[in-house]
Amino acid sequence: MEWKESFTLGVKPMDDTHREFVDMVSHLETLPDDSLLAGMDELVEHTAAHFDQENRWMEESGFPPVHCHTEEHKRVMQVMRDVRGHVAAGDHALGRNLIRELPEWFATHAATMYTALVWFMQQKGYVPEGATA
Numbered sequence: 001m002e003w004k005e006s007f008t009l010g011v012k013p014m015d016d017t018h019r020e021f022v023d024m025v026s027h028l029e030t031l032p033d034d035s036l037l038a039g040m041d042e043l044v045e046h047t048a049a050h051f052d053q054e055n056r057w058m059e060e061s062g063f064p065p066v067h068c069h070t071e072e073h074k075r076v077m078q079v080m081r082d083v084r085g086h087v088a089a090g091d092h093a094l095g096r097n098l099i100r101e102l103p104e105w106f107a108t109h110a111a112t113m114y115t116a117l118v119w120f121m122q123q124k125g126y127v128p129e130g131a132t133a
């Protein structure tokens, strides 16, 4: 998975987390079967923290379509945890399918959910922790 300039939203803690996500998916793409489960565990842990952080910003800034975005986070976490379980049971192919789909999911999520959220936070003058003014 490669970083695209269109992923840069100008909110530092968000961009930093997304870069970590992209790096993690790129790393997962290279892992052999016997390391895939450990890699999936890292991804699940990182993504849970990533989504919690965004959910908190949406709550704090009063983002109106908060449910649409948090529901998608919930759905993605469920899929990731479910697939992680299958990988643990030896189904590496399913894990690889998920990893293959993540770049497209992320690009769509960034173009829709994140563009709206960043615009809204800027309108409200809401600055998340760790963001440089």
Ligand SMILES: [Fe+2]
Pocket: 018, 050, 054
């Ligand atoms: Fe995100």
Ligand SMILES: [Fe+2]
Pocket: 051, 054, 069, 073, 109, 113
């Ligand atoms: Fe998100």
